[in-house]
Amino acid sequence: QVQLVESGGELVQAGGSLRLSCAASGHLFNNYVMGWFRQAPGKEREFVAAISRNGDITYYLDSVKGRFTIARDNARDTVTLQMYSLKPEDTAVYYCAARRGTAVLMSSVDYDYWGQGTQVTVSS
Numbered sequence: 001q002v003q004l005v006e007s008g009g010e011l012v013q014a015g016g017s018l019r020l021s022c023a024a025s026g027h028l029f030n031n032y033v034m035g036w037f038r039q040a041p042g043k044e045r046e047f048v049a050a051i052s053r054n055g056d057i058t059y060y061l062d063s064v065k066g067r068f069t070i071a072r073d074n075a076r077d078t079v080t081l082q083m084y085s086l087k088p089e090d091t092a093v094y095y096c097a098a099r100r101g102t103a104v105l106m107s108s109v110d111y112d113y114w115g116q117g118t119q120v121t122v123s124s
Helices: none
Strands: 003-007 011-013 018-025 032-039 046-051 058-060 068-073 078-083 092-100 118-123
Touching: 003 092, 018 032, 018 092, 018 118, 032 068, 032 078, 046 068, 046 078, 058 068
Parallel strands: 011 118
Antiparallel strands: 003 018, 018 078, 032 046, 032 092, 046 058, 068 078, 092 118
16 A cells, blocks of 8 residues: 655646645555546546656646656655646646556546645636
């Protein structure tokens, strides 16, 4: 089992940037594919980005491609989401998630462990 704790969410103006971090503990971090999801009020949780166990494969939601970058540091058991050119529609609670196995998947049902979330608010 792995425990996940997100940090870095805050209020930012449109066009600004944020860096979210997720610290993992409890098991071998590099055994997990890692993902970021987000959930806005009144909406379903949606996939944002995912990264393979060794970091060589990444996937992104189309609307964040070119603005967000997912990365991981297996030596420090962390995964980050660097966000640039933020838009009001990026406002949501952002969740870090981990899944056992090797496939980099984009559905929340395929992830086994979740953090508590961190709020990102982008003002216009």
